[in-house]
Amino acid sequence: MTLQLRAQPLTAAAFAPFGEVIEAEHQHQFHINDGKALRYHDIARAEALGDDARIAISLVDVEPYALPLAVTLMEKHPRGSQAFIPLDGQPFLILVAPRGPAPAPEAIRAFVSNGRQGVNYHTDTWHHPVVSLQDKQRFIIVDRIGQGDNCDLHHLQPGLLEVMLD
Template identity: 90%
Template structure:
């Protein structure tokens, strides 16, 4: 039997067990540069664990997925956080499960960003690779680079879990 997962709107409260929502609403803000730029200050905490590790900023272009989406893989990064910040104002799907051992399908939750919200996954939090819903999409990524394996993969059998809406 296939479990069907319905995505809920992305909110800071609902996403808190998995990481931080990156958005300008409800953030500490102030003007800089002679009042010409509004800074949204300290909106997420980047983590990079281990010797010679550092935080990196990258870009990624993501091809869209279609729904229903068969969920066949979850991953986590045990040595650092990972943030995805959308640059194209398009919604995207977020699949997450709690930190710890490989997640049971029933533990996976789905959220939909409004296209202006990003996410910062806590270190060791299970998540699906980023899922674009509205066409090709570009994301800014902030994560750890350095020595040591920082990506654990957990395959799920096909037909076990699918996301049916957004």
Template identity: 70%
Template sequence: MTLRIIAQPLTAEAFAPFGDVIESEGQHSFHINDGNALRFHDVAKAEFSGDAAHVGISLVDVAPYQMPLAVTLMEKHPKGSQAFIPLDNEPFLVIVAPRGPEIRIEEIKAFITNGRQGINYHTDSWHHPLVSLKDAQRFIIVDRIGKDDNCDLFHIEPGQLEVALS
């Protein structure tokens, strides 16, 4: 039997167990650059551990997935947070599960962004790779860069879990 979950709108409160929502709404802000820019200050915290590591900024282009999505793989990063900030103003799908050594598929949640929200996964939070919905999308990634392994994978048997938008 396939468990089917419906993606819910992404909110800071609902996503808090898994990470931070990166958005301007409701955030502390102040003017900088002689009043020409409004800074939304400290909206997420980059986390990382390890002596030979640093926080890096990267770009990624994500091809669209077909919906409903058959979920077969989740990942987590035990040594640092991982943020994705969309550049194309298009909604994308976020699939997460609570921290822990394994995943119980009945605890997996799915959220759909409004296209302007980014996400920052807490260290060790399970998540699905980025899911673009209609077209290819570009994201900024902020995460831990190091020579040691920082990605644990969890495989889900095909046919066990499906995510839908409605």
């Protein structure tokens, strides 16, 4: 039997156990650059564990996935946080599960970003690779670069979990 997971809208409160929602709404803001720019200040905390680590900013282009999405892979980063910030304004799907041992399918949650929200996964939080829903999308990634393995993978048996959108 396939477990079906319904994605819910991404909100800061619902996503708090897994990380932070990166969005301009409801954030501390102030003008800079002689009033020509509005800064949304300190909206997520990048984590990098280890003396040899640093925070990197990268870009990634993601091809769209077909729905319903058969979930077969989750990953986590035990040495640092990982943020995905969309640049194209398109909704995308986020799958997460609590920190700890490999997640059971029932523990996985699904959220849909409105396309102006990004996410910052807490260190050691299980997540699916970012899922574009409509077209190819570009994201900024902010994560840890350094010595040591920082990506644990967990493969789920095909047919156990399928994600649907309403």
